Amino acid sequence: MPLPAVFADFVSLLFPRVCLACQEPLARGEDDLCTDCRAQLPYTDYHRLPPADNPLARRFWGKLPVTHVLGYLTFQKHGRVQHLLHELKYRNQQQVGRVLGRHFGQELAETGYLDTFALVVPVPLHPRKLARRGYNQADSFAEGLATALGCPWHPEALRRTAATESQTRKNRLQRWQNVATVFEAARPDLIEGQHVLVVDDVLTTGATLEACCAVLLAAGAREVSVATIAVA
Ligand SMILES: [Zn+2]
Numbered sequence: 001m002p003l004p005a006v007f008a009d010f011v012s013l014l015f016p017r018v019c020l021a022c023q024e025p026l027a028r029g030e031d032d033l034c035t036d037c038r039a040q041l042p043y044t045d046y047h048r049l050p051p052a053d054n055p056l057a058r059r060f061w062g063k064l065p066v067t068h069v070l071g072y073l074t075f076q077k078h079g080r081v082q083h084l085l086h087e088l089k090y091r092n093q094q095q096v097g098r099v100l101g102r103h104f105g106q107e108l109a110e111t112g113y114l115d116t117f118a119l120v121v122p123v124p125l126h127p128r129k130l131a132r133r134g135y136n137q138a139d140s141f142a143e144g145l146a147t148a149l150g151c152p153w154h155p156e157a158l159r160r161t162a163a164t165e166s167q168t169r170k171n172r173l174q175r176w177q178n179v180a181t182v183f184e185a186a187r188p189d190l191i192e193g194q195h196v197l198v199v200d201d202v203l204t205t206g207a208t209l210e211a212c213c214a215v216l217l218a219a220g221a222r223e224v225s226v227a228t229i230a231v232a
Contacts, residue, residue, distance in 0.1 A: 005028070019032070019033055019034035019037055020032050020033055020084060020087060020093065020095065020096050020099065021033055021034070021037040021041065021080040021081075021083060021084050022034060022036070022037050022080055022083075023083075024036075031099075032095060032099040033099065037080060038103075041073055041080060041081065042073055042074040042076060042079070042080075042081060043072065043073060043074075044056075044071050044072065044073065044074055044231055046069075046070070046071060047068075047070050047107070047108060047111055047113070048111055051067075051068060054068075054069060056069040056070075056071050056203065056231060057069045059203070059205070059206040060206060060210060060213075060226075063210055064210055064213050064214060064217065064224070065217075065223075065224075066210075066213055066224055066225060066226060067195070067223045067224065067225045068113075068116070068197075068225035068226075068227075069203075069225070069226055070104075070108065070225065070226065070227040070228070071203050071227070071228045071229075071230065071231035072100060072103075072104040072227075072228070072229050072230065073100075073229060073230045073231070074230065074231055075202060075230040075231060075232040081230050084096050084100070084229075085201055085202065085229065085230060088137050088140070088141075088201065088229075089133075089137045089201065092134070092135065094135060094137075094139070094140040095140070096140070097137060097138070097139070097140025097141035097142075097143070097144060097201075097229070098140045098141070098143055098144040099144065100141060100144065100229050101140065101141040101142065101143060101144020101145040101146075101147070101148065101199075101229075102144040102145075102147060102148045103144075103148075104144075104145060104148070104227070104229075105144060105145040105146070105147065105148025105149045106148045108145075108148070108149060109148055109149055109150075113149065114149060114150065115150075116149075116195060116197075116225075117149060117151050117195050117196065117197040117225065118151060118152075118194035118195050118196065119151065119152055119153065119154060119157065119190055119191070119194055119195075119196050119197070120142045120145055120146040120149070120151060120152070120153035120154075120196075120197045120199060121142065121153065121154060121157045121158055121196055121197070121198050121199070121212075121216070122136055122138035122139050122141070122142040122153070122155060122158075122198075122199050122200070123138050123158070123198060123199070123200040123208055123209065123212055124136065124138075124155075124156070124158050124159055124160045124183070125137075125138075125160065126160045126182075127160065136155065137201050138199055138200050138201055139155050141199055141200075141201065141229055142155070142199045145197070145199060145227060154187060154190055156186055156187065157185065157186060157187040157190050157191060157196075158183050158184070158185060158186060158198075158212055158215065158216070159183065159184050159185075159186040160182050160183060161182055161183065161184050182211070183211055183212050183215045184215060185215055185216060185218070185219035188219045188220060191216055191219045191220060191221050192219065192220035192221070193220060193221075193222050194221055194222055195221070195222055195223040195224070195225065196216050196221045196223070196224050196225075197224075197225045197226070197227055198212045198213060198216065198224060198225070198226045198227075199226070199227045199228065200226075200228050201228060201229050201230065202228055202229065202230045202231070202232055203226070203228040203230070203231045203232065204232045206226075209226045209228075213226065
């Protein structure tokens, strides 16, 4: 049975629920994100543009046929988006991924993307990193997106096969070579003939997502698209 409102208010005085983005207390009726953050987060809105005008798509031009490149928020240092990603990645706040995935998925569904994807697949973490962190930060976003878009997601459709050295001191070509060999399609039966949406927390150079897309296409995916929470 739901708590009477007055009791719920009393509980929230003792244990205030806070906004995942700005940490201000949530008002009654607000869930996860406050009204202010929902209105003012830096949405890219690129999914509303014709695909040819989407500036994110350029990151994959001349490399792979990626059908849709979708990024929800613009990454800003020290801003709300950085805080959200930090909570998701380092503080076990998987609710962040689920909530943002659900909101973005609802928007995508309303702008013509319903029935576009057959499967949502998160970029896998290296098993050692997964063991250390205890979860893959891309999983909850994949789950939220898939729920809103009404399609399945699978956390192990792709697998990491080898250790990846740190990317930070490498140039673009070295980074590409570094990631190109580390993914494999663990579930080709789910992938073959399908339009697969690959998701990650942040889109930077796109090298990791590109490597995942290449593996999916080689495993028989009909089309590949990518979606991230934030775009750097
Ligand atoms: Zn807020």
